[in-house]
Amino acid sequence: xxxxxxxxxxxxxxxxxxxxxxxxxxxxxxxxxxxxxxxxxxxxxxxxxxxxxxxxxxxxxxxxxxxxxxxxxxxxxxxxxxxxxxxxxxxxxxxxxxxxxxxxxxxxxxxxxxxxxxxxxxxxxxxxxxxxxxxxxxxxxxxxxxxxxxxxxxxxxxxxxxxxxxxxxxxxxxxxxxxxxxxxxxxxxxxxxxxxxxxxxxxxxxxxxxxxxxxxxxxxxxxxxxxxxxxxxxxxxxxxxxxxxxxxxxxxxxxxxxxxxxxxxxxxxxxxxxxxxxxxxxxxxxxxxxxxxxxxxxxxxxxxxxxxxxxxxxxxxxxxxxxxxxxxxxxxxxxxxxxxxxxxxxxxxxxxxxxxxxxxxxxxxxxxxxxxxxxxxxxxxxxxxxxxxxxxxxxxxxxxxxxxxxxxxxxxxxxxxxxxxxxxxxxxxxxxxxxxxxxxxxxxxxxxxxxxxxxxxxxxxxxxxxxxxxxxxxxxxxxxxxxxxxxxxxxxxxxxxxxxxxxxxxxxxxxxxxxxxxxxxxxxxxxxxxxxxxxxxxxxxxxxxxxxxxxxxxxxxxxxxxxxxxxxxxxxxxxxxxxxxxxxxxxxxxxxxxxxxxxxxxxxxxxxxxxxxxxxxxxxxxxxxxxxxxxxxxxxxxxxxxxxxxxxxxxxxxxxxxxxxxxxxxxxxxxxxxxxxxxxxxxxxxxxxxxxxxxxxxxxxxxxxxxxxxxxxxxxxxxxxxxxxxxxxxxxxxxxxxxxxxxxxxxxxxxxxxxxxxxxxxxxxxxxxxxxxxxxxxxxxxxxxxxxxxxx
Amino acid sequence: xxxxxxxxxxxxxxxxxxxxxxxxxxxxxxxxxxxxxxxxxxxxxxxxxxxxxxxxxxxxxxxxxxxxxxxxxxxxxxxxxxxxxxxxxxxxxxxxxxxxxxxxxxxxxxxxxxxxxxxxxxxxxxxxxxxxxxxxxxxxxxxxxxxxxxxxxxxxxx
Ligand code: FES
Ligand code: FES
Numbered sequence: 013x014x015x016x017x018x019x020x021x022x023x024x025x026x027x028x029x030x031x032x033x034x035x036x037x038x039x040x041x042x043x044x045x046x047x048x049x050x051x052x053x054x055x056x057x058x059x060x061x062x063x064x065x066x067x068x069x070x071x072x073x074x075x076x077x078x079x080x081x082x083x084x085x086x087x088x089x090x091x092x093x094x095x096x097x098x099x100x101x102x103x104x105x106x107x108x109x110x111x112x113x114x115x116x117x118x119x120x121x122x123x124x125x126x127x128x129x130x131x132x133x134x135x136x137x138x139x140x141x142x143x144x145x146x147x148x149x150x151x152x153x154x155x156x157x158x159x160x161x162x163x164x165x166x167x168x169x170x171x172x173x174x175x176x177x178x179x180x181x182x183x184x185x186x187x188x189x190x191x192x193x194x195x196x197x198x199x200x201x202x203x204x205x206x207x208x209x210x211x212x213x214x215x216x217x218x219x220x221x222x223x224x225x226x227x228x229x230x231x232x233x234x235x236x237x238x239x240x241x242x243x244x245x246x247x248x249x250x251x252x253x254x255x256x257x258x259x260x261x262x263x264x265x266x267x268x269x270x271x272x273x274x275x276x277x278x279x280x281x282x283x284x285x286x287x288x289x290x291x292x293x294x295x296x297x298x299x300x301x302x303x304x305x306x307x308x309x310x311x312x313x314x315x316x317x318x319x320x321x322x323x324x325x326x327x328x329x330x331x332x333x334x335x336x337x338x339x340x341x342x343x344x345x346x347x348x349x350x351x352x353x354x355x356x357x358x359x360x361x362x363x364x365x366x367x368x369x370x371x372x373x374x375x376x377x378x379x380x381x382x383x384x385x386x387x388x389x390x391x392x393x394x395x396x397x398x399x400x401x402x403x404x405x406x407x408x409x410x411x412x413x414x415x416x417x418x419x420x421x422x423x424x425x426x427x428x429x430x431x432x433x434x435x436x437x438x439x440x441x442x443x444x445x446x447x448x449x450x451x452x453x454x455x456x457x458x459x460x461x462x463x464x465x466x467x468x469x470x471x472x473x474x475x476x477x478x479x480x481x482x483x484x485x486x487x488x489x490x491x492x493x494x495x496x497x498x499x500x501x502x503x504x505x506x507x508x509x510x511x512x513x514x515x516x517x518x519x520x521x522x523x524x525x526x527x528x529x530x531x532x533x534x535x536x537x538x539x540x541x542x543x544x545x546x547x548x549x550x551x552x553x554x555x556x557x558x559x560x561x562x563x564x565x566x567x568x569x570x571x572x573x574x575x576x577x578x579x580x581x582x583x584x585x586x587x588x589x590x591x592x593x594x595x596x597x598x599x600x601x602x603x604x605x606x607x608x609x610x611x612x613x614x615x616x617x618x619x620x621x622x623x624x625x626x627x628x629x630x631x632x633x634x635x636x637x638x639x640x641x642x643x644x645x646x647x648x649x650x651x652x653x654x655x656x657x658x659x660x661x662x663x664x665x666x667x668x669x670x671x672x673x674x675x676x677x678x679x680x681x682x683x684x685x686x687x688x689x690x691x692x693x694x695x696x697x698x699x700x701x702x703x704x705x706x707x708x709x710x711x712x713x714x715x716x717x718x719x720x721x722x723x724x725x726x727x728x729x730x731x732x733x734x735x736x737x738x739x740x741x742x743x744x745x746x747x748x749x750x751x752x753x754x755x756x757x758x759x760x761x762x763x764x765x766x767x768x769x770x771x772x773x774x775x776x777x778x779x780x781x782x783x784x785x786x787x788x789x790x791x792x793x794x795x796x797x798x799x800x801x802x803x804x
Numbered sequence: 805x806x807x808x809x810x811x812x813x814x815x816x817x818x819x820x821x822x823x824x825x826x827x828x829x830x831x832x833x834x835x836x837x838x839x840x841x842x843x844x845x846x847x848x849x850x851x852x853x854x855x856x857x858x859x860x861x862x863x864x865x866x867x868x869x870x871x872x873x874x875x876x877x878x879x880x881x882x883x884x885x886x887x888x889x890x891x892x893x894x895x896x897x898x899x900x901x902x903x904x905x906x907x908x909x910x911x912x913x914x915x916x917x918x919x920x921x922x923x924x925x926x927x928x929x930x931x932x933x934x935x936x937x938x939x940x941x942x943x944x945x946x947x948x949x950x951x952x953x954x955x956x957x958x959x960x961x962x
Binding site: 037300733 | 825827828835839840841842843844845846847848849851852854881882883885886891894895898899900901902903904905906907908909910911914929930932933934936937939940941942943944945946947948949950
């Protein structure tokens with residue numbers, strides 16, 4: 013399947029054009045509608061008493077004073093809510109062997125991380141609810157905590173769930189070829205490093221929150237949800253609050269950033285829905301920044317021991333690694349916390365031809381905040397392992413890292429094919445991307461400049477990454493394992509009486525420009541001006557059923573559904589026009605809001621056609637049944653995922669006195685298939701790169717040995733600021749995927765997945781004259797100075 | 805629990821009188837009491853810049869100022885900037901450069917940008933980056949925001 017030229021080359025097409033977003037005006041005038049902007053009649057506010065300990069037995073809870081406090085409507089303990097909410101377990105059947113235990117919205121008997129909600133207070137204002145939280149007395153008996161993932165499996169480690177016997181949640185081995193023999197082959201150089209990837213978190217600027225409203229007269233729960241998967245949440249509320257699915261309406265209006273943070277089941281949000289049901293009135297909960305830090309999912313937290321073998325001539329013979337990752341005390345529901353490790357096992361080295369591969373992944377429980385899928389799940393780890401080792405090997409055998417990639421990257425004409433780990437790959441362009449990148453950055457000149465600068469004691473480095481990104485997932489990602497997560501999406505296109513299109517889709521908007529690209533696709537494919545398309549997303553009551561926007565799937569899957577629906581409506585409208593104009597459908601087209609001849613001459617404005625159909629049906633033959641609405645659904649069928657590729661480079665300067673890294677420039681060449689809107693996709697890639705730089709250089713959740721989160725404020729947890737970010741140059745290669753007519757693949761996570769490896773390599777290039785290297789992220793000044801001290 | 809204080813101030817050109825708890829901060833007052841929800845709250849401790857407002861012509865953090873401290877002052881929010889036309893050029897430039905994604909940082913970003921432009925800030929990328937470093941954006945790469953602000957300054961200087 014590839015797109016017929018007429019869809020993409022029409023005079024009134026919009027696909028591929030840098031159209032500004034129509035909804036920008038609303039947000040620029042302060043007219044957005046975020047969850048905390050909701051104000052409903054009789055609405056009350058929730059606050060939570062949270063565990064101050066990483067691991068503690070709850071001996072008793074005294075809520076008497078809190079109940080009597082000013083403005084308090086209700087106080088609930090874990091046990092109170094457990095009577096109304098069934099517990100949930102974060103396991104999926106396709107992740108064989110994954111273990112977790114039932115989770116309740118509020119801790120029962122034992123609290124297992126600092127920040128776990130223990131008691132909920134509902135009052136007439138958030139301030140009064142917080143005041144009353146101070147009056148709740150919980151008697152905790154502190155237990156020894158398993159904090160460090162490296163010792164979590166030790167025999168003497170405290171076991172977080174005694175029922176499970178130890179703290180192992182999941183493990184997986186993956187073997188291809190014979191790595192030991194490959195490494196032992198004469199002439200093969202083996203490089204070996206231990207990588208450490210710190211824990212970080214999403215820090216969406218809008219914190220998590222929800223407003224839940226329950227109407228007992230219709231047994232109807234309406235949830236205002238700041239998130240990415242409304243239909244998934246509908247099922248979860250239904251299942252655990254004992255309400256019919258159809259009686260739950262989940263609405264996502266404006267979402268202030270999500271990045272995978274707001275797509276999980278959080279106890280405080282479930283408790284808010286339960287409270288709304290019990291109190292029969294709207295309840296609002298908005299996490300404050302401290303609550304966000306200690307309860308939003310965390311990400312990464314890997315320790316990886318890895319080796320790569322290369323021949324003298326620069327052929328990679330294989331990779332061998334052991335990944336240990338800590339996920340907090342439970343596997344997150346319903347997506348699980350094993351996917352990240354699984355991705356690391358699946359994706360490491362995927363751009364390269366490689367026969368031998370051995371990987372072991374272990375996922376362990378610990379008394380820290382839950383870890384789960386954040387933007388670019390597993391990718392930053394996988395790319396840093398393979399490309400970090402690759403550049404290390406290049407230094408070892410004295411070869412340029414670009415030349416070494418040239419030897420090992422899969423050839424652009426070698427697809428379809430599989431990776432060493434069995435991933436099905438097609439329509440990739442690694443070599444072209446790398447060449448375009450080196451031209452774009454003028455690699456040769458930059459390299460000379462670097463050599464010159466070193467003579468003056470200025471330590472600059474250049475680092476690369478060649479990467480793949482998992483996008484457009486098929487049912488093989490979640491659905492197959494029993495998760496209530498749709499892998500298909502739907503789109504509806506309706507021609508209104510005035511000649512405008514009203515379209516709706518099950519993919520969601522969190523700022524990427526989802527609504528904008530849906531309008532572009534519909535307008536161009538159907539044939540109206542862009543400003544005549546109105547878009548609805550983010551409402552389970554009014555959109556088709558589907559997965560939402562995550563895993564870089566919105567444009568590729570939701571966009572294709574929209575294309576199909578717009579094409580179907582066009583066919584339907586032309587059938588009516590053919591009858592009205594007494595002419596063959598094959599002689600007609602729709603352009604600029606009118607039915608035209610093939611040469612563009614207007615025959616019938618759409619408004620005239622629609623008004624005839626809607627108001628004066630008497631003018632039409634009785635056997636004509638016009639349908640001016642069309643719905644189509646789309647899912648990826650031939651591949652588990654549609655992979656994209658990219659090549660990125662970082663140019664950094666390391667101050668060897670202070671250890672401070674300045675990123676001078678960053679380049680990204682991305683092949684996300686057909687680009688629907690370059691203006692939107694470029695800035696999305698840049699934003700992803702900036703989050704990747706954050707993970708590489710700044711962001712880390714610091715814990716004390718007893719499991720206290722030490723830097724849970726915006727002042728202490730560093731996110732990238734404008735002054736420390738470089739300009740980022742973006743270029744594209746467009747290799748449309750053959751799995752759809754639209755040909756779009758995802759792009760949203762590429763920057764976050766690739767940037768850390770490029771920055772790591774650039775820093776190590778800069779440090780190489782001193783014989784130093786660093787393998788721990790974030791690469792803070794302190795760690796860089798330590799690396800310099802330890803230089804051989 | 806907390807004392808109440810009578811205040812009177814101007815908000816977006818309108819006179820406002822209110823009795824507010826002494827602990828209520830300005831951004832919560834604007835959002836909760838006046839339903840001016842364009843100002844956002846990202847951290848409530850003065851770091852993220854989402855609550856940035858203009859008070860008596862100065863750029864301030866709405867979460868670090870108490871409503872009581874706004875007594876007698878002239879407050880302009882994002883809604884006011886749109887209404888009085890002050891943000892029109894920035895709105896156009898932000899749209900053209902796609903200098904926003906989720907839009908949560910945007911009201912604060914615009915307030916900071918207006919402060920920079922009005923103070924005669926020059927179209928120097930580094931200087932602009934420094935100036936908006938008190939406004940976190942988690943979605944864009946900041947580059948488009950810098951481009952947009954440069955654009956506005958350059959058109960103005962013509
Ligand atoms: S909310 Fe005021 S600076 Fe973050
Ligand atoms: S646009 Fe989302 S935080 Fe800036």
